Amino acid sequence: MAIGPFDESARERLSAMADGEIDGVEPASLCAGWAADEAARRDWHTWHLIGDVLRSEDLASDPRRDRELCVAIRTRLQQEPVVLAPSRGLAGHRGRWAVGGAIAAGMVLFVGTFTVIHPTNDASPVVAQADRGPVAVAPAPLPGTVPAGEEPVVADMRMIRDAQLDRYLAAHKQFAGTSALGVPSAFLRGATLDTASR
Amino acid sequence: MVLRALAPLTLAWAVLAHAAPVCGQPLVAASAPQNDVRSWLLRIHDAAGRRNFQGTFVVSGGGYVASARISHFCEGPNQYERIESLDGKQRKVYRYNEVVHTVWPASHIAMIEQRGMLSSFPALLQAGDDGIGDWYEVRAEGSDRVAGHDADVLAVRARDPLRYGYRLWADHASGLLLRAEVLGEKGDVLETSAFSEVAIGVRPQPEAVLQAMRRLDGYRVVRPLLTPTRLESEGWTMRQIAPGFRQVSCVSRQIDPPGEASGASASPPVVQSIYSDGLTYVSVFIEPFRPERHTRPFLAAVGATSTLAQRQGDWWVTVVGDTPPATLRMFAAALERRKP
Numbered sequence: 291m292a293i294g295p296f297d298e299s300a301r302e303r304l305s306a307m308a309d310g311e312i313d314g315v316e317p318a319s320l321c322a323g324w325a326a327d328e329a330a331r332r333d334w335h336t337w338h339l340i341g342d343v344l345r346s347e348d349l350a351s352d353p354r355r356d357r358e359l360c361v362a363i364r365t366r367l368q369q370e371p372v373v374l375a376p377s378r379g380l381a382g383h384r385g386r387w388a389v390g391g392a393i394a395a396g397m398v399l400f401v402g403t404f405t406v407i408h409p410t411n412d413a414s415p416v417v418a419q420a421d422r423g424p425v426a427v428a429p430a431p432l433p434g435t436v437p438a439g440e441e442p443v444v445a446d447m448r449m450i451r452d453a454q455l456d457r458y459l460a461a462h463k464q465f466a467g468t469s470a471l472g473v474p475s476a477f478l479r480g481a482t483l484d485t486a487s488r
Numbered sequence: 489m490v491l492r493a494l495a496p497l498t499l500a501w502a503v504l505a506h507a508a509p510v511c512g513q514p515l516v517a518a519s520a521p522q523n524d525v526r527s528w529l530l531r532i533h534d535a536a537g538r539r540n541f542q543g544t545f546v547v548s549g550g551g552y553v554a555s556a557r558i559s560h561f562c563e564g565p566n567q568y569e570r571i572e573s574l575d576g577k578q579r580k581v582y583r584y585n586e587v588v589h590t591v592w593p594a595s596h597i598a599m600i601e602q603r604g605m606l607s608s609f610p611a612l613l614q615a616g617d618d619g620i621g622d623w624y625e626v627r628a629e630g631s632d633r634v635a636g637h638d639a640d641v642l643a644v645r646a647r648d649p650l651r652y653g654y655r656l657w658a659d660h661a662s663g664l665l666l667r668a669e670v671l672g673e674k675g676d677v678l679e680t681s682a683f684s685e686v687a688i689g690v691r692p693q694p695e696a697v698l699q700a701m702r703r704l705d706g707y708r709v710v711r712p713l714l715t716p717t718r719l720e721s722e723g724w725t726m727r728q729i730a731p732g733f734r735q736v737s738c739v740s741r742q743i744d745p746p747g748e749a750s751g752a753s754a755s756p757p758v759v760q761s762i763y764s765d766g767l768t769y770v771s772v773f774i775e776p777f778r779p780e781r782h783t784r785p786f787l788a789a790v791g792a793t794s795t796l797a798q799r800q801g802d803w804w805v806t807v808v809g810d811t812p813p814a815t816l817r818m819f820a821a822a823l824e825r826r827k828p
Contacts, residue, residue: 454781455788455795457743461760462771462793462808464603 296327304330308337531663532656538562539662543635543686544574549670549679549791561692568697582701589701598707623647623732623765632657634666635683644767649673650730650815651768652792662688670792673812679791714739715757720826722759724774727822730815732765743773755781763819770809772819777804787813796820 569583639657657667667682785798
């Protein structure tokens with residue numbers, strides 16, 4: 291869509307749009323013009339900034355911040371995203387995933403800005419990450435592909451917690467419920483924690 | 489046969505009873521002569537067995553918080569307890585000495601257990617089991633206030649990286665343990681269990697607990713079976729036990745949750761071998777490897793509890809303990825299948 295110089299009337303329409311008074315198809319062309327005109331971008335930001343500051347001073351910000359944010363998001367999106375687990379429909383391809391380095395279908399913990407977590411029914415959390423620092427990656431190889439004694443990887447129990455694990459915890463708790471810290475204390479601790487949930 | 493009459497408590501007691509004398513560190517709090525530390529620890533145990541109290545108990549760590557309403561009564565040698573979970577699914581736990589009932593009202597399931605290890609304070613007091621002081625040292629750290637009560641603070645430091653340390657707050661007046669922190673290697677708090685409020689010295693109402701334990705009409709009663717066994721007779725051996733730990737029990741059992749353990753789909757029994765250093769426990773679970781269930785090895789930690797699971801030949805080994813992961817690895821590595 292060819293847009294001419296962002297003239298005064300367009301600026302007024304933009305102002306109206308900022309106030310939420312324009313609908314239909316016009317916003318699309320206004321936005322295209324806005325994106326191409328630096329002055330209009332500045333106005334657009336200023337108007338929103340005024341509105342934001344009126345609502346809360348915490349929202350006051352420099353226009354560059356938005357740009358930096360956009361750039362940062364774009365950069366990170368380029369670095370990522372990695373598909374970390376096949377969907378259930380791809381279950382037949384698991385062998386390939388496992389052989390191919392086992393990034394997939396596993397457990398990835400991270401301290402990332404953008405995260406997506408889709409628990410699946412087969413108890414393999416699917417985690418997409420958009421940051422560079424995975425804390426731990428636990429490959430989920432095919433059953434039987436793990437040599438005995440292979441060092442497993444640290445994971446956050448909250449993410450792998452399932453009924454399975456709870457059974458061990460509950461069984462352990464029956465004994466661990468007693469310690470030198472006093473019967474009630476340890477027993478109460480065990481009884482308070484709901485590992486054997488039913 | 490139901491498991492009973494284990495002796496880990498004696499072991500447990502020994503830590504505290506003997507930790508103080510071996511404590512070589514100067515005390516921080518000038519107010520606490522060294523032999524007082526020992527008497528405080530004695531009091532903690534004593535209070536647990538003799539005081540009547542009622543309060544709200546909160547356990548938090550690793551991103552979870554769970555709380556329960558607790559009543560604890562003593563009458564002569566008998567102990568009674570009622571614990572009602574305040575978070576998540578409704579669950580009530582009743583205890584009369586070694587008998588523990590766990591009741592889930594929503595699913596109408598009641599689990600009845602005999603927990604031999606919960607009994608017998610006298611045994612503790614007589615324990616002359618030494619050596620645990622080699623692994624922990626106890627130090628007085630002055631006083632504080634917890635849940636409205638003046639408390640004495642004790643630091644229990646692990647002497648090696650195979651176990652966690654603790655900080656304990658004991659009620660100054662009664663000795664009751666009001667708060668306990670499990671400390672990581674760097675002194676970070678992994679888990680806290682504490683009373684948020686507690687009334688000490690309440691009127692005992694043991695009959696209320698017993699009545700609730702008799703009221704099981706309409707409940708499906710499940711009794712988990714623990715069959716004592718030996719690691720060796722199951723075809724296993726623990727080449728080397730982590731320093732300071734010793735085996736306190738070994739059972740063959742179902743670990744499926746109550747209500748699922750019966751029927752054709754029941755899992756094969758799991759061997760559970762339990763080790764303790766007196767303060768903390770490690771369980772080693774061994775079961776046949778089943779691909780559909782044992783899909784991936786992992787090492788996980790939440791709060792103070794770590795779990796290590798991995799395949800070992802035709803077997804699946806799960807090690808659970810309130811210890812650093814290194815300790816669990818040690819146990820897993822030392823487990824050996826004996827030649828038939």
